[in-house]
Amino acid sequence: MTIDPGNGAVMLAAIFLILNAGLSMALQLGFVRSMLIAALRMTVQLALVGLVLEVVLTSASAWLTFGVMGFMAAVAGYEIMARQERRFAGLWGYGLGATTMLLGSAIVTVFALTIQIGPDPWYAPRYAIPLFGMMLGNAMTGVALGLNALTGEVSARRRGIEAHLLTGATRWQAMTPAMRRAATAGMVPIINAMTATGIVALPGMMTGQILAGADPSQAVRYQLMVMFLIAGATGLGLIVAVMGGVIRLTDSRHRIRLDRLRGS
Amino acid sequence: MKTGLEIRHLTSAIIDVADIAVRPGAPVALVGRSGSGKSSLMRAIVDLDRNEGEVMLHGVSRSGMSAPLWRQAIVYVPAEPGWWGERVGDHLTGPDSAETRSALGLDHIQPDQSIDRLSTGERQRLALALALARQPQALLLDEPTAALDETSRDMVETLLDPMIAAGLVLMMATHDPEQARRLGLQRLEIDGGRVRGEA
Numbered sequence: 001m002t003i004d005p006g007n008g009a010v011m012l013a014a015i016f017l018i019l020n021a022g023l024s025m026a027l028q029l030g031f032v033r034s035m036l037i038a039a040l041r042m043t044v045q046l047a048l049v050g051l052v053l054e055v056v057l058t059s060a061s062a063w064l065t066f067g068v069m070g071f072m073a074a075v076a077g078y079e080i081m082a083r084q085e086r087r088f089a090g091l092w093g094y095g096l097g098a099t100t101m102l103l104g105s106a107i108v109t110v111f112a113l114t115i116q117i118g119p120d121p122w123y124a125p126r127y128a129i130p131l132f133g134m135m136l137g138n139a140m141t142g143v144a145l146g147l148n149a150l151t152g153e154v155s156a157r158r159r160g161i162e163a164h165l166l167t168g169a170t171r172w173q174a175m176t177p178a179m180r181r182a183a184t185a186g187m188v189p190i191i192n193a194m195t196a197t198g199i200v201a202l203p204g205m206m207t208g209q210i211l212a213g214a215d216p217s218q219a220v221r222y223q224l225m226v227m228f229l230i231a232g233a234t235g236l237g238l239i240v241a242v243m244g245g246v247i248r249l250t251d252s253r254h255r256i257r258l259d260r261l262r263g264s
Numbered sequence: 265m266k267t268g269l270e271i272r273h274l275t276s277a278i279i280d281v282a283d284i285a286v287r288p289g290a291p292v293a294l295v296g297r298s299g300s301g302k303s304s305l306m307r308a309i310v311d312l313d314r315n316e317g318e319v320m321l322h323g324v325s326r327s328g329m330s331a332p333l334w335r336q337a338i339v340y341v342p343a344e345p346g347w348w349g350e351r352v353g354d355h356l357t358g359p360d361s362a363e364t365r366s367a368l369g370l371d372h373i374q375p376d377q378s379i380d381r382l383s384t385g386e387r388q389r390l391a392l393a394l395a396l397a398r399q400p401q402a403l404l405l406d407e408p409t410a411a412l413d414e415t416s417r418d419m420v421e422t423l424l425d426p427m428i429a430a431g432l433v434l435m436m437a438t439h440d441p442e443q444a445r446r447l448g449l450q451r452l453e454i455d456g457g458r459v460r461g462e463a
Contacts, residue, residue, distance in 0.1 A: 161346075163347060167335070
């Protein structure tokens with residue numbers, strides 16, 4: 001049996017936020033404003049998404065489903081760009097992160113929907129949107145961290161990379177250490193999440209399912225599947241993003257092209 | 265026929281050079297104040313910065329060669345050499361450099377030693393030893409003895425002398441007129457990215 005918490009219970013949970021705000025003011029910790037704004041933002045965003053999802057789930061329209069997914073991807077692409085300390089100039093600044101994140105997320109989501117879950121139709125919004133959202137959120141973090149590490153590495157270690165190029169190394173050989181560091185930076189969050197899942201923390205999706213009355217073993221199966229898919233989407237998007245980044249940060253004459261970063 | 269290094273209408277963001285030729289066995293000293301474009305000229309020759317123009321080595325054009333192959337034939341050692349690995353051994357993957365390292369007084373340096381622990385002079389000599397071990401057809405040296413004491417400087421010159429006599433194509437940036445004289449370098453002055461005297 002599922003217990004619906006109701007609006008009153010949700011508001012009651014916000015008491016702890018007010019308690020934190022009081023403590024912060026008393027101890028002059030200075031996070032009241034940012035915490036309250038974040039809480040308000042989350043409330044508005046979730047309320048809106050709830051409304052949109054209700055409409056999309058009821059209509060089951062392909063256009064609406066893909067429209068929502070496209071909007072999610074566009075916002076996530078912007079978020080990747082905003083997280084870059086040194087972003088690529090021009091269209092690459094948005095395009096590289098957004099397309100590679102979308103590529104990884106889309107391939108894995110379509111795979112899961114058509115081969116593993118099999119709803120009818122395959123893009124049924126009840127499955128497609130949450131699944132795609134989870135892939136997107138994690139691929140976004142991985143790609144953003146990876147690209148940020150890559151541009152940072154190449155900027156900081158330019159002389160070493162050029163020294164390698166001067167021995168006759170190709171751009172791929174010379175960039176291997178920077179690629180390795182970038183890939184590691186992008187994969188660390190999902191590797192850490194997989195390591196800690198089930199021992200340190202019960203993942204949000206699984207907890208939500210159990211609270212909503214699902215059988216724990218079914219919730220675990222879903223969670224396992226989702227974690228594997230997330231790791232796949234993140235890795236795929238990240239690898240293509242890092243390779244695209246190397247292509248953009250070098251040229252066909254095997255030179256470093258930091259001038260293709262904004263402000264360089 | 266070994267015609268040496270020929271440069272025609274080479275331009276980059278910093279340099280604009282109409283015509284330079286460095287013949288085998290007739291090395292050139294690039295002189296000019298700091299920031300005049302000596303390093304930028306060398307970087308453009310090895311195609312490390314974006315540039316336009318024709319560069320030929322022994323009659324073979326750079327444009328017909330991949331950049332990695334070009335940089336194996338014509339070797340550039342910057343004034344402050346870069347390192348892509350943390351240890352000396354990470355950079356010993358090319359041709360055997362034991363002989364050149366020994367000739368430059370680096371026998372005491374071990375492969376597991378950290379690059380950061382070497383002195384500036386040791387790093388400069390190590391970079392030169394590794395470059396010479398690759399037996400380049402042409403060598404571009406950017407102030408190779410600027411951080412060296414007299415003894416180390418003599419080692420470098422002693423090593424270069426017979427190579428020049430054997431027909432090495434050498435271009436060397438230096439602020440030391442005495443060194444240019446000792447090595448028999450012909451003076452080529454760079455000013456504002458141009459060869460002084462060129463139109």
